[in-house]
Amino acid sequence: MPHSPINQQEINNTVWKACDTFRGTVDPSIYKDFILTMLFLKYISDMHQDKVDELSKQFGDNPAMIEAMMASQSFKIPTGSTFWDLYEHRHEAGNGSRIDQALHAIEEANGTKLKNVFQGISFNTDKLGEEKQKNDILRHLLEDFGKETLNLRPSRVGSLDVIGNAYEYLIKHFAAGSGKSAGEFYTPPEVSDLLSILLEPEEGDQICDPACGSGSLLMKCGKQVQKNYNGSKKYALFGQEAIGSTWSLAKMNMFLHGEDNHRIEWGDTIRNPKLQDGNGGLLHFDVVTANPPFSLDKWGHEDAGNDPFARFRRGIPPKTKGDYAFISHMIETLKPGSSSKQGGRMGVVVPHGVLFRASSEGKIRKQLIDENLLDTVIGLPEKLFFGTGIPAAILIFRKRKTDDKVLFIDASREFQSGKNQNLLTTDNIQKIVDTYQNRQTVDKYAYLATLEEIQENDYNLNIPRYVDTFEEEEEIDLMVVRSERLALQNELANLEAEMAGYLKELGYE
Incomplete structure (x- = not known):
């Protein structure tokens, strides 16, 4: 039977509607893991079944050959562990434990590829209620994902990235609807797009996000390489994420987007950086980018003075604000560059x-500027980020600059207004990119400041000190205003006289 045509919006809506199974019973911060994990399981199961059917056509009378061919696949699902095995038993007791067992079996069968990915996710949890309620919720969930709309077989999907898109759609909506903490694992796509363009990732680059969340910013940088180098996937993605469940999202997200060349570590980047070389030193990258948590309290101040990687040699950030802890870490992981290759470049949201x-913080900032590492400061509009209405900025650093100046761009007033969230349009992004690449002063929008000017401002980088956006009010001509006022008075007197005449005709004195 031919498959119905694929429709991205229909898939997105169907998956989002599956959340109705949990709403009113479970908090979104909890059920997001169930929904996203089920989408992952459904996709790999459909992909598995598609391959089985394809081999059955070739070797229909030889089940041993089919089994041997499936065992040689790069991704394996053990017998009895597919979504459809669970779906078949959905009316029986024990849905939670069956799903957990299937996920564990898949993890075990795929070695390092999915090691520990599901360990922080349990469908057999009391958070879903008592056993009967939990079983009913999970039955409904299996039925939601078993709909024909969510047939995610490669033979139906083709080369379209509908699964990756649906995953990103869900992550975005969970971030938008779940408050400040949920926003920490997601950077709005427009900001990711902007960063990926500004940082110019090249073929062969190693790209890192030390606070990678669900991995969306990293993958945007990868897509930029593909776009500019004829679909090339000659790059490597590296990341680290402190929250276990979010790390799991990143690993699944990479798989669903076909990003095979990645290394995503789980752990606290500041206290315990995991991206190290064979000698125990920090790995260095061509591109480093992140949207770390704003002004993180308790970031690891107590151990910073004895940091074995000397990341805080320019100064130790304040105890209750970890912004410069992330900046200092990122700076220390940039490649120095060479005459034949541009040096490491870095973009961070702050x-x-x-x-x-x-x-x-002022001392650290001064040293970074004096070392000629700071390249550009970009002011963004307010209400771009989930969970906070405050405006943010992007700082661009470069290891091999071509001048000793800093470009300031005030993009805070140009955006598309939304009900709860503002957006950067394609034109807004292009204007920032053009201004960044031209590296020249633009009236009311950008200013290329010398080191001396920044020193005169005591190394204060507040954008209004450099970009004058003041609009002079138009001079008022009082004689014109007086003549307009006299004309209005005459017009009013004529109207009064006309009205008096009408009243007289009607018998009113």
Whole structure:
């Protein structure tokens, strides 16, 4: 039977509607893991079944050959562990334990590829209620994902990235609807697009996000390489994420987007950086980018003075604000570059306080500027990020700059207004990119500042100190205003006289 045509919006809506099974019973911060994991399981099961059917056509009378061919596949699902095995038994007791067993079996069968990915996710949890309620919820969930709309077989999907798109769609909606903490694992796509263009990832680059969340920013950088190098996937993605469940999302996200060349570590980047070389030193990258948590409290201040990687040699950030802890880490992981290859470049999203706060942050900022590492400061509009309405900025650093100046761009006033969230349009992004690449002063929008000017401002990077956006009010001609007022008075007197005449005709004196 031919498959119905694929429709991205229909898939997105169907998956989002599956959340109705949990709404009113379970908090979104909990059920997002169930929904995203089930989408992953459904996709790999459909992919598995598609391959089985394809081999059955070739070797229909030789089940041993089919089994041997499936065993040689790069991704394996043990017998009895597919989505459809679970679906078949959905009316029986024990849905939670069966799903957990299937996920564990899949993890075990695929070695390092999915090692520990499902360990923080249990469908057999009391958070879904008592046994009967839990079993009913999971039965409904299996039925939601068993609909023909969510037939995700490669023979139906083709080369379209509908699964990856649906995953990103879900992650975005969970971030938008679940408050500040949920927003930490997701960077709005427009900001990811902007960063990936500004940082110019090249073929062969190693790209890192030390606070990678669900991995969307990393994958945007990969897509940029593919776009600019005829679909090339000659690049490597590296990341680290502190929250276990979010790390799992990143691993699944990479798989669903076909990003095979990646290394995503689980752990606290500041306290325990996992991306190390064979000698125990930090790995170095061509591109480093991140949207780390803003002004993180308890970031690891107590151990920073004895950091074995000397990341805080320019100064130790304040105890209750970890912004410069992430910046310092990222700077230390940039490649120096060479005459034949541009050096490491870095883009980080920060709150505006990073631009002007004094004390230890001021000292770190001064040294970064004096070392000629800071390249560009970009002010973004407010309400772009989930969970916070405050405006943010992007800082671009480069190891091999061609001048000793800093470009300031004030893009804070140009955006598309939304009900709860503002957006950067394609034109907004292009204007920022063009200004960044031209590296020249633009009236009311950008200013190329010399080191001396920044020094005169005591290394304060507050954008209004450099980009004058003041619009002079048009001079008022009082004689014109007086003549307009007299004309209005005459018009009013004529109207009064006309009205008096009408009233007189009607018998009113």
